[in-house]
Amino acid sequence: MFKKIISTLVIGSTTLTLAACGNGQHPQNATSQPQANEAAPLEKSNQTSYKTIFKNSVFLGDSITEALSYHDILDEFNVVAGAGKTTELSLMSGDVDKLAERNPQHVLIMLGSDDILLPPQITDNPKQYSLDFYAQLIDSIKEKLPKASVTVLPVTPVTPEAEQVEPRYKNINDYNQGLKELADKKQVGFADLSSIFADSPHLYSSDGIHFKPEFYTRMLELLKDRVK
DSSP states (O other): OOHHHHHHHHHHHHHHHHTOOTSSSSSHHHHHSSOOOGGOOOOOOHHHHHHHHHHTTEEEEEEEHHHHEEEEOGGGGGGGETTOOEEEHHHHHHHHHHHHHHOOEEEEEEEOOOGGOTTTOOOOOOHHHHHHHHHHHHHHHHHOTSSSSEEEOOOOOHHHHHHHHHHHGGGGGHHHHHHHHHHHHHTTOOOOOOGGGTTTTTGGTTTTSSHHHHHHHHHHHHHGGGOO
């Protein structure tokens, strides 16, 4: 137990450092404090529509997911997320209990972007280390919310510039393949978001990792049929 606590504390402090964006910002700052020209307001009709469509859904994730509520695209009630959140930290910090309290009909998980950056002192195989906890997370959600549908979302790609700054982002495709296989094994949904990124560099914030509001509206458009 002591070893697990130490491991969790180290992961928390390490991922918050190593998951910093390509421009050197803390991940919380990069997502929760976007530059003014990166946070154009959404049309109120669309904003209200998504809040209605996803009123019985909760998104679970890290700083990328957190921006759904920061940009007021969804209400805070519908987002359980935090900067630097890994699958292990999500599992051990009570996120599943938070989900259970909200009792959603649909849970959409968007984790892994920080797991890819886990340092050698934590694991020499970040993909497998993360997927093991991801499997436990799915099992725990299904146990607490047996009637809820669960959908796994892939780790979003970064720009070539961001990948050059942090070469470990080259592992995103391989990690996502592992996520897809895990979703099949656990008999939960997997959403392919690749169509959003075709010739769409304007969707990224300046760090090349996080996103402007338009990305989230496109993502929700792709996902809305899954929550009907």
